[in-house]
Amino acid sequence: MIKKLHIHFLVIALLLTIASPSLATNRERITMDFEDSHIYSRFNDPTPVFLKKELRKRFPGVDLSHLDLRKAIVVAKSRRGHGTVKLKVGKNISSKAQIGGSPQAFHSTAKHTFDRLKIDSPSYSSNGPWQLLFNGNIVLRQIVLIVDNKGSSPKREHNNYYGWSPDYNSDDRQIDSGFYSERIIEKLHRNDSPLPMVLPAKTWGTSIEGEKRCGQKSNNSRDGWDYPNTICDSTSKATYRRGYQPTQLYIQTDARVIDQFSKTTTIRSLDITVSASPGNRRKSHGPVSATFGITINGQTYSKAIYLDPLKAKHRKTLNTTLKLSGNWSKKDIHNSKVWILPNWESGDFTVTKIQSLVTSAR
Numbered sequence: 001m002i003k004k005l006h007i008h009f010l011v012i013a014l015l016l017t018i019a020s021p022s023l024a025t026n027r028e029r030i031t032m033d034f035e036d037s038h039i040y041s042r043f044n045d046p047t048p049v050f051l052k053k054e055l056r057k058r059f060p061g062v063d064l065s066h067l068d069l070r071k072a073i074v075v076a077k078s079r080r081g082h083g084t085v086k087l088k089v090g091k092n093i094s095s096k097a098q099i100g101g102s103p104q105a106f107h108s109t110a111k112h113t114f115d116r117l118k119i120d121s122p123s124y125s126s127n128g129p130w131q132l133l134f135n136g137n138i139v140l141r142q143i144v145l146i147v148d149n150k151g152s153s154p155k156r157e158h159n160n161y162y163g164w165s166p167d168y169n170s171d172d173r174q175i176d177s178g179f180y181s182e183r184i185i186e187k188l189h190r191n192d193s194p195l196p197m198v199l200p201a202k203t204w205g206t207s208i209e210g211e212k213r214c215g216q217k218s219n220n221s222r223d224g225w226d227y228p229n230t231i232c233d234s235t236s237k238a239t240y241r242r243g244y245q246p247t248q249l250y251i252q253t254d255a256r257v258i259d260q261f262s263k264t265t266t267i268r269s270l271d272i273t274v275s276a277s278p279g280n281r282r283k284s285h286g287p288v289s290a291t292f293g294i295t296i297n298g299q300t301y302s303k304a305i306y307l308d309p310l311k312a313k314h315r316k317t318l319n320t321t322l323k324l325s326g327n328w329s330k331k332d333i334h335n336s337k338v339w340i341l342p343n344w345e346s347g348d349f350t351v352t353k354i355q356s357l358v359t360s361a362r
Helices: 001-019 051-058 179-189 228-232 330-334
Strands: 027-041 047-050 065-077 081-089 097-099 113-120 131-149 165-167 197-199 200-208 212-213 236-238 249-253 265-279 288-296 299-307 318-328 337-342 348-361
Touching: 027 047, 027 051, 027 197, 027 228, 047 051, 047 212, 065 081, 065 097, 081 113, 097 113, 197 200, 200 228, 228 236, 228 249, 249 348, 265 288, 265 299, 288 318, 288 348, 299 318, 337 348
Parallel strands: none
Antiparallel strands: 027 131, 027 165, 047 131, 065 113, 065 131, 081 097, 081 131, 197 348, 200 212, 200 249, 236 348, 249 337, 265 318, 265 348, 288 299, 288 337
């Protein structure tokens, strides 16, 4: 009798599992474009990409508790082919995967110059942080996450380029890493406005330090900037320390990505974006107060930024964009400089991002 009851319970449980959609698991593919972002880090200090944070930003309202990460596919390249990436899930970290590349192809937007790396999750459990840890001088185009979804997918209108889809086909070669740049080229040739194109940094400098190649470290601290060389990176750590004479920190954009277009192409609009966070030191109290801008073709365009962390209850990071319209040549873009200058009354702050985007060309 007990044996029959046990069998009956097993049958009922199996039927409930099949019938209940809430218990079903779907294998899905989440594609996130990073628009050829530049990442630079020393080999003993990896730069993380926080995958859960990116998912929340791109797919508002997503319930990550329903997702189990199975693998990550990275489309990227490194300057000399020595870059590496690891996948961290919870406390477990995968073995490192080497990112291919060469100096000759580093600034090319052609999709065949990018390496494609498949990294299996080092943990069956997906609790805790999901991070990709990058080492080296790297251009990141795309990250694809393969997940088991025990819930429902985000609504279509929330998707970024409709980047959330069922994983119908496990052939990772189907990832179209060149779609973003090729769509821009196609629109330019039709004289349409392209999607935003990120201009990477070529050099950095201050009025005291002088100009240096991205990756070269600072040789002094008299300008008040810590880690100024990281201003070139998509995850900058460049920090201004209160108590020094305010000194302009700048990057010169690397506009070779637009060399593929015709000689008559003109840039019609630019977006200069800055993100900054106030310092945490006790002696650093004071608002984030600075001016940022761009010098292009002999003209300077600027915008003031201000954030008082004591009055901003919810805003702990300042994000500001300077939108410009004009008629600039490719040479103008090549020689432009994007900069930030602290004000005398400013407290400590960290520039977490400074970025130039071409938003329209003809």
